[in-house]
Amino acid sequence: xxxxxxxxxxxxxxxxxxxxxxxxxxxxxxxxxxxxxxxxxxxxxxxxxxxxxxxxxxxxxxxxxxxxxxxxxxxxxxxxxxxxxxxxxxxxxxxxxxxxxxxxxxxxxxxxxxxxxxxxxxxxxxxxxxxxxxxxxxxxxxxxxxxxxxxxxxxxxxxxxxxxxxxxxxxxxxxxxxxxxxxxxxxxxxxxxxxxxxxxxxxxxxxxxxxxxxxxxxxxxxxxxxxxxxxxxxxxxxxxxxxxxxxxxxxxxxxxxxxxxxxxxxxxxxxxxxxxxxxxxxxxxxxxxxxxxxxxxxxxxxxxxxxxxxxxxxx
Ligand SMILES: Cc1ncc(COP(=O)(O)O)c(C=O)c1O
Numbered sequence: 646x647x648x649x650x651x652x653x654x655x656x657x658x659x660x661x662x663x664x665x666x667x668x669x670x671x672x673x674x675x676x677x678x679x680x681x682x683x684x685x686x687x688x689x690x691x692x693x694x695x696x697x698x699x700x701x702x703x704x705x706x707x708x709x710x711x712x713x714x715x716x717x718x719x720x721x722x723x724x725x726x727x728x729x730x731x732x733x734x735x736x737x738x739x740x741x742x743x744x745x746x747x748x749x750x751x752x753x754x755x756x757x758x759x760x761x762x763x764x765x766x767x768x769x770x771x772x773x774x775x776x777x778x779x780x781x782x783x784x785x786x787x788x789x790x791x792x793x794x795x796x797x798x799x800x801x802x803x804x805x806x807x808x809x810x811x812x813x814x815x816x817x818x819x820x821x822x823x824x825x826x827x828x829x830x831x832x833x834x835x836x837x838x839x840x841x842x843x844x845x846x847x848x849x850x851x852x853x854x855x856x857x858x859x860x861x862x863x864x865x866x867x868x869x870x871x872x873x874x875x876x877x878x879x880x881x882x883x884x885x886x887x888x889x890x891x892x893x894x895x896x897x898x899x900x901x902x903x904x905x906x907x908x909x910x911x912x913x914x915x916x917x918x919x920x921x922x923x924x925x926x927x928x929x930x931x932x933x934x935x936x937x938x939x940x941x942x943x944x945x946x947x948x949x950x951x952x953x954x955x956x957x958x959x960x
Pocket of ligand 1: 687688689716717718791828829830831832833834835922923945946947948
């Protein structure tokens with residue numbers, strides 16, 4: 646993908662991630678970012694390659710970001726920073742819990758600072774802490790929650806091209822419509838995917854499943870971030886107008902029976918999902934695949950949440 650040439654990037658994952666059929670069902674395919682190959686970073690491997698590439702290019706010796714105690718992103722960032730020899734400072738709204746993510750971040754040597762800032766204002770707190778560290782002479786690179794910056798979203802712009810190539814190699818025509826279902830947290834992944842879809846002109850109908858915020862709050866942010874990605878690549882943001890993107894509400898509590906049914910069906914095909922991101926997206930993908938075809942569901946990882954699903958379905 647030409648426009649990415651010259652953009653600094655670290656290499657953490659194994660790409661392309663596989664695109665598997667869901668059993669014998671050719672209408673439902675799974676994009677296996679759970680197999681991205683960098684610890685349990687899953688989909689977050691993609692933005693981290695560009696964010697850490699830029700941090701290194703700018704000569705940073707420290708990265709600052711933040712998230713809730715359960716954030717997969719903060720754990721993945723801590724590991725990436727450790728691998729690149731950078732310090733990692735994380736702001737976590739209190740009380741900080743001893744989650745797998747926090748344990749992984751600490752294992753990687755990150756400094757975990759408990760803050761009273763609510764999640765919605767964490768990005769401002771990250772910018773302030775980064776400015777303070779820079780004023781102390783520590784070259785600091787701030788990263789918004791979830792990696793939701795244009796640089797981070799570049800990772801999923803590449804992924805749109807990756808998926809398009811895989812579908813073509815499976816015999817799809819470049820014009821065949823495909824519905825792509827992806828869980829949405831910070832919005833970095835779907836925004837990048839949208840920008841990449843516009844860039845390569847793929848006929849993807851993108852359906853986001855928002856797990857933490859109302860769709861009406863997420864949609865404008867996603868379009869704005871996608872526009873920033875295209876500008877960054879010197880492409881025309883008006884190409885977004887022809888893209889088909891929608892965000893559904895994935896915040897409703899899951900019925901234990903749905904959880905059990907989907908988790909069992911997936912486990913029998915060698916797939917494990919969490920209940921925060923994975924299961925809500927699967928439920929939507931399942932429904933869409935029964936109505937229209939074909940559907941690709943993006944398996945974004947979330948391995949730290951799998952034990953919770955196992956405990957819930959066996960309660
Ligand atoms: C497993 C998993 N899936 C999906 C997402 C959502 O990605 P984004 O924050 O880019 O919307 C996250 C975010 O942390 C995640 O950890």
